[in-house]
Amino acid sequence: MEIIVTIPQSYPAERDYIISVILKEFLGLDYVIQRTGRANVCISDKDNRRRLIIADCLFAISEEQWLTNKSLPKQPLNVLDHRLFGFDNALGFPSLPVIYGDLKSHLDGPNHAQNTPNGQEFWLPIDIFGACFFMLTRYEELVKTDRDEHNRFPPKAMLAHQEGFIERPIVNEYIEILWSGLKRVWPSLIRKKREYRLLLSHDVDDILSVVGKPLKQVIRRIGGDLIVRRDLIMVLRNMQAAWLGCAEKDPFNTFDFIMDLSEKNGVSSTFNFMTDLGHTKYDQRYNIDHPWARHCLRRIVQRGHLIGFHPTYGSYLNAERTKSEFLRLKMAAEEEGAEQNEWGGRQHYLRWQNPTTWQHWEEAGLNYDSTLGFADLIGFRTGCCYEYPVFNLQERKKLNLRERSLMVMDGTVTDRDGTITNILWGKIFHLNDICKKFSGDFTLLWHNGKVASRRQRKLYLSTIDSIL
Template sequence: MLTIYSPPARAAEREYIYRVILGEFLGLDYTIAYRDGEHVELTLTSEATVERGNPPVRKLRMPDVLLQTPDYLWLTPASLPKQPLDWFMPPAKGSEEKPLPVIFGKRGRAGRYLETLGEEGEAGFYLGLDVFGSGLFMLTRYEEVAFRERDRHGRFPGRRSLACRESFLHRPIVNEYVELLWELLHKLWPELARRKREASVYLSHDVDYPFYVYGRSRLRMIRDILMDALRRRDFESARKKAGIFLRSRRALERDPYNTFDWLMELSEQAGLRSAFFFITEEQRAKSGLDGNYSIDDPVIQRLLQEIHARGHEIGLHPGYHTLLNPVRIRSQYEKLRQIAEDNGIRQEVWGGRQHYLRWRAPDTWQFWEDAGLDYDSTLSYADRAGFRCGVCYEFPVFNLKTRRELALRERPLIVMDQTILHPEYMGLGPEQAYETIRSLYLECRKYNGDFTLLWHNSQLVKSSDRSVYRRLVLELLGPNSRKGGSRENRLSDSLERRAGERCVQKNHQPSP
């Protein structure tokens, strides 16, 4: 068993991050011994062995930086990493080895970030990265508590994050730190065995607008069609919306946003499971920012039944105004559970995502915990795709204000469709979008991590968007697709044909 010799300051934060990195991510047994000092040291034997005259204990020593921050500076801008960051090249394991940013750290006596202790390293290694402090910084979103800037939707902007400013948002930097830590531990003690992991893919769909015609007057539809055609030059979307306008509005199977069957069919063919997150905000509290439907609508409830019957997941998508409103989050979750119960829908795990990715550290986590949800999957930046938490593993969350680990788990969102496609954000074309998502997915695969993708059911009107999503699922993400190569040619026609054939309830009058 490893022993961590640790300074005593901020014991709650230390116990959390030691458990996550050593216990959960690596699967190692350890014990903590507190003692004063400026370093954290890991050994595989106790100090008692040294006292009995045995050879010196080998150790891995690391600086203790963030968690030594004085109380009056804790969670303030003065405690944030100094920029520009230092970078160092870890021991080469292959041609793809890249320099690592030093979020928190301190060079050794010889002025390097990796040094041997004793001659030829017989006493161990000094690693100048504050692995535990930097991990805590990223996983808890420390900088988002200390740094107060927000965008017009009350969100911390990705462009202001340390990862974006220092150009490592596209890298799961905590995973990289953990791998370096493991490499040194294994060199010192080859008998150690780490936990084996399997890569996972989570496809999720925020249901903001289940059907285009819901809540839209004919005048509004005409305006939308003209905007698509004249301003956006998106003639395909204009044509499809005009088609539903000219046909009976009761025929929901041809609604351009009704892509649920297509999404589920695609996931099933690829051996994956989709999660659909629904807004349950009461109609009287709705604004133009909270979708266009009511969870009480019989059509929506039949949709929930079909999703559940096909083995996919249902989750919560709290409304726009829930950001700092725990009462609303709790009531909307209770509403979802009641609707699910009334429709015979039972799940062991309940999670979801904040609407518009409106989330604030650590308050929103606490509100979800108090409401009784099991996991959140909000944490990606709206304006930048990548690793907001610096990790591609699901993890338990920690409230920096109450200094408590919560039962709630975070399943980091890596990519949202709007982030890469919307002109206000990254504004990428179809091929660039595919390559960007592919690159982030492959980063997750390096660490047998979890790749979470959000694609709205309403973001599939254009054939180019459908093509990108279909290609991702069938060629890249699904375990079945990795076994037999691409099946896009064989499946695309049948999926397109079936997309509108199976509707929740054909020819049903939509809600106003």
């Protein structure tokens, strides 16, 4: 069934984008857009006899307020009990934070009734399209000026963190509310079928622990194993590898171990490689043309896994560097036999600026990004567990680049010795269960250097086995 979406005339590019993402990309519905002077969004059939009316708030603001503090959601947010609509099975919990909405008119005005007398119209007081646009485009990260020591937008400044729903995929919840409303009006409507995916990626910050490294770094590594991690086996392994100069024996040679486990569980791993030496203390020291790096690339390709992009620390604002580093990686991978239909990866240190970094990745020819997660938390930075096409808020256009939001990173949940608290352990599996519930993607980052010791490998094995 083709539906008609009647919308106000303001913000045409923004509305077209978010309607296409939600209705076509996520739900798989065909629709036609009509623009009028109405004050809300109306989804109807061709005869206009059945209608779903949705509040319109974000896109109702003036152009002067766009991308300013005045356009941000008013806090504290209202919380709506979605069971008022009879959507008992839509979500796993009744309270729904309302990022944008018109609850007053719903509760106090003429729209208090859920349906008109003939039962053909239904009213949703939540600005579903505006709220999803806010989350998916990371709107607030372009408006607010808060930054941490790495010039990243800090979680404490995020609406989701401040309002307590950072571990909830709020966009997916809004989609379920919208779908419940659509089904209320058109019971025979059918949505797109989706399947849960575990997206495993491994940022290769360094290909070797001690082999070929400066003596000072080798001593620091062995000292850390001895004093901090108290792991005598790792001390001996690093000493042996350094003495023999044998890359095969280096503790960071974990690529086959990772691929063995992935293959055992029927999933593919993506290894995100750096290509340059970098120019800061935060960059690791290996070159993609290093013989061992080439060996690793070749081995990954031969076993049917994927190569990804992990640009240097200072690249996230530099279009030329992003493109040159990516093209160098792609050339090296293809020389080792890689034939990939899509290329993507993640920024080093999760450094990202809205929408500059996305635009640079688009121009470099990458297909997807998986940077949008947290360095010190786990959860849903974009509020979504579905992959989606991104939007450039400054140029006001949809990009071909897609975002695969990062939910969990190993360094966020593990201690230096490779242990994890029961609380964080439980949160990992809770987030994974949520992604399964919505037939979404659970995106997990585990560095190759984080499975070097026996303790670290045991933890990784337990994590993957429990997830799957």
